[in-house]
Amino acid sequence: MARKKTTVEEVPIVEEIVVEKEAVEAVPIVEGVIKPEVLVEVVERVIKREVEQRLAAWRPKTQLGKNVFEKKITNINEILEKGIKIKEPEIVDFLLPDMENELSLIGGRPGKGGGNQKTPIRISAKMHRSGRRMTSSAFAIVGNNNGIVGVGKGRGREGRLAVEKAIQKAKLNLIKVEKGCGSWECGCGGDHSIPFKIIGKAGSVTIRLLPAPRGVGLAVDNETKKILRLAGIKDIWGKTMGNTGTRYNLVKAVYNALKNLHKYKLGE
Ligand SMILES: [Zn+2]
Numbered sequence: 001m002a003r004k005k006t007t008v009e010e011v012p013i014v015e016e017i018v019v020e021k022e023a024v025e026a027v028p029i030v031e032g033v034i035k036p037e038v039l040v041e042v043v044e045r046v047i048k049r050e051v052e053q054r055l056a057a058w059r060p061k062t063q064l065g066k067n068v069f070e071k072k073i074t075n076i077n078e079i080l081e082k083g084i085k086i087k088e089p090e091i092v093d094f095l096l097p098d099m100e101n102e103l104s105l106i107g108g109r110p111g112k113g114g115g116n117q118k119t120p121i122r123i124s125a126k127m128h129r130s131g132r133r134m135t136s137s138a139f140a141i142v143g144n145n146n147g148i149v150g151v152g153k154g155r156g157r158e159g160r161l162a163v164e165k166a167i168q169k170a171k172l173n174l175i176k177v178e179k180g181c182g183s184w185e186c187g188c189g190g191d192h193s194i195p196f197k198i199i200g201k202a203g204s205v206t207i208r209l210l211p212a213p214r215g216v217g218l219a220v221d222n223e224t225k226k227i228l229r230l231a232g233i234k235d236i237w238g239k240t241m242g243n244t245g246t247r248y249n250l251v252k253a254v255y256n257a258l259k260n261l262h263k264y265k266l267g268e
Contacts, residue, residue, distance in 0.1 A: 058090040080176040092171040102226040104139040104251045121159040140166035143230025150174040151255045177231040178261040186213035192234040200257025203249035204242035209257050212237045223247045227254050
């Protein structure tokens with residue numbers, strides 16, 4: 001369903017949160033403003049229900065989907081290790097029903113006192129012949145807290161649709177994360193960290209991740225923490241360079257670093 005583009009020019013406006021009626025049912029709203037963490041929780045609940053409904057009605061379209069549906073493939077690693085492209089998000093829902101999601105705070109709106117409050121939905125306006133049209137975008141991270149993680153960006157006319165698309169896309173971008181303990185101070189041989197230091201890049205952002213001994217925790221910023229936590233990494237040191245205010249690029253850089261872990265291990 002391709003929508004005809006009649007964009008004349010892009011006009012960035014102040015970003016704000018838009019919450020649809022369905023998603024805010026039974027949620028306390030103070031002065032018409034909903035807190036980002038509450039929004040995430042509500043959206044997650046709505047999405048969880050939709051995932052269940054979609055899975056119940058799933059008729060696989062791809063051979064991979066059919067193999068999963070007929071339980072010929074029962075482990076996601078069989079797919080990821082062979083580098084087979086997943087084209088149906090239901091494959092992931094079927095094999096990993098306990099996947100968790102997080103939204104990266106890619107949006108922002110002016111807060112009290114001139115600061116900028118970070119939000120999970122970014123709203124932009126485009127000028128069309130028919131007037132100004134608003135688009136929401138979201139950036140989702142999905143993971144099983146144990147070595148499987150993915151990221152995806154979604155756009156839609158409503159915030160919820162953008163989130164749903166982002167989560168579905170993230171499921172199509174799953175990677176297997178090589179965990180380990182490459183810390184000489186620790187040397188436990190476990191998998192609480194990463195096996196060696198690694199670099200990832202996206203846009204102007206570069207992140208360097210280093211193995212850390214047990215107990216250090218995730219010594220990185222909050223957005224980076226989300227993806228590392230969903231990947232199941234417990235201890236790490238990180239150093240970022242470039243414009244880390246672009247949180248989309250920051251999380252993408254971490255994703256690329258985690259992808260590189262696997263690549264270098266295979267000696268590619
Ligand atoms: Zn260790």
